[in-house]
Amino acid sequence: MATAAATVSAQLAYSARRNTSLSSLSPSSPTFAFKFNSLRLIHTTPTNPNPSFRISMSSSIQSPPETISQLSFLDRRESGSLHFVKYHGLGNDFILVDNRDCVEPKISPEQAAKLCDRNFGIGADGVIFVLPGFNDTDYTMRIYNSDGSEPEMCGNGVRCFAKFIADLENLQGKQSFNVHTGAGLIVPEIQEDGKVKVDMGVPILNASDVPTKLPTTNNQPVVSSQLDVDGVSWNVTCVSMGNPHCVTFSNEGSQNLLVDELNLADIGPKFEHHQMFPARINTEFVQVYSRSHVKMRVWERGAGATLACGTGACAVVVAAVLEGRTERCCTVDLPGGPLEIEWREEDNHVYMTGPAEVVFYGSVPL
Ligand SMILES: N[C@H](CCC[C@H](N)C(=O)O)C(=O)O
Numbered sequence: 119m120a121t122a123a124a125t126v127s128a129q130l131a132y133s134a135r136r137n138t139s140l141s142s143l144s145p146s147s148p149t150f151a152f153k154f155n156s157l158r159l160i161h162t163t164p165t166n167p168n169p170s171f172r173i174s175m176s177s178s179i180q181s182p183p184e185t186i187s188q189l190s191f192l193d194r195r196e197s198g199s200l201h202f203v204k205y206h207g208l209g210n211d212f213i214l215v216d217n218r219d220c221v222e223p224k225i226s227p228e229q230a231a232k233l234c235d236r237n238f239g240i241g242a243d244g245v246i247f248v249l250p251g252f253n254d255t256d257y258t259m260r261i262y263n264s265d266g267s268e269p270e271m272c273g274n275g276v277r278c279f280a281k282f283i284a285d286l287e288n289l290q291g292k293q294s295f296n297v298h299t300g301a302g303l304i305v306p307e308i309q310e311d312g313k314v315k316v317d318m319g320v321p322i323l324n325a326s327d328v329p330t331k332l333p334t335t336n337n338q339p340v341v342s343s344q345l346d347v348d349g350v351s352w353n354v355t356c357v358s359m360g361n362p363h364c365v366t367f368s369n370e371g372s373q374n375l376l377v378d379e380l381n382l383a384d385i386g387p388k389f390e391h392h393q394m395f396p397a398r399i400n401t402e403f404v405q406v407y408s409r410s411h412v413k414m415r416v417w418e419r420g421a422g423a424t425l426a427c428g429t430g431a432c433a434v435v436v437a438a439v440l441e442g443r444t445e446r447c448c449t450v451d452l453p454g455g456p457l458e459i460e461w462r463e464e465d466n467h468v469y470m471t472g473p474a475e476v477v478f479y480g481s482v483p484l
Pocket of ligand 1: 419420429
């Protein structure tokens, strides 16, 4: 048994190193069945320039091959378990699922919410699926928030998405992908330093498209408008990055918010469920340090207070420019770390640059 296990492990590790994509890895030996134990990414080292996956499992001698199903290591439906990889972008963390073999997510929103639970599940801000491409794109990204709702887009998530694909396909160096999302075409590019630069597309400003019911003339953008939240008047600017955002820099009591003093657990849900936001809303509370440096905290729709929000950071820079507070290139400090954001005048696209890191691999019974 041990020999068999060692053989399988060595065989699979070798195959992985030989740039065999995981989906084609399945023991061809006629006598193996195996129990998946773990999947470990071997990061690049001077002696091992190519990252690879090492898969360890126990195996047992089995009856003839016709009884062994040809399953990828990331999805053994019969056993009712789901294989996943956990990533985070500045602490905004996600369960990533290799869903390239079918066009519908492998788990339901309800199952996703259970997996996101930090006490009774894996723990995450959301579940992200890598699905087959659509309309000539390489891949499709779908995401469920930790409450099971499905947003159009996720900035930190798409950076993790890009890193996951590179790990799965054993790609090194600079890579870019065309990704179909609920916010349209999004193009993440893995850079030589491992950070991911993302073309987040064009910000959407017309009130009804955010959407918001806040009053404007002729469906114009909502900029520095008054919003009454539980008896306090806030100055807000509304921006969609495919998903809706409400950005505030001040309220009637404070012309310059000190964001660390805010009680997000109290004020966040009151914004999220406000009647002026028919699709609910992500809310960013911002403190301006300079014309190229701001600090934000966020209460996310469907996820609550998170350590970072990529689409939110993009919305913050757009709102800050519209209110005349910053330049178009800004460092946005989030509780989990900084993002570099540029709202480029030439093409009206917003670009976001930041990290995305793998945390662990695993499988979970469904
Ligand atoms: N909660 C968001 C989706 C995730 C956005 C955030 N995590 C990001 O990095 O953009 C929404 O319902 O619109």
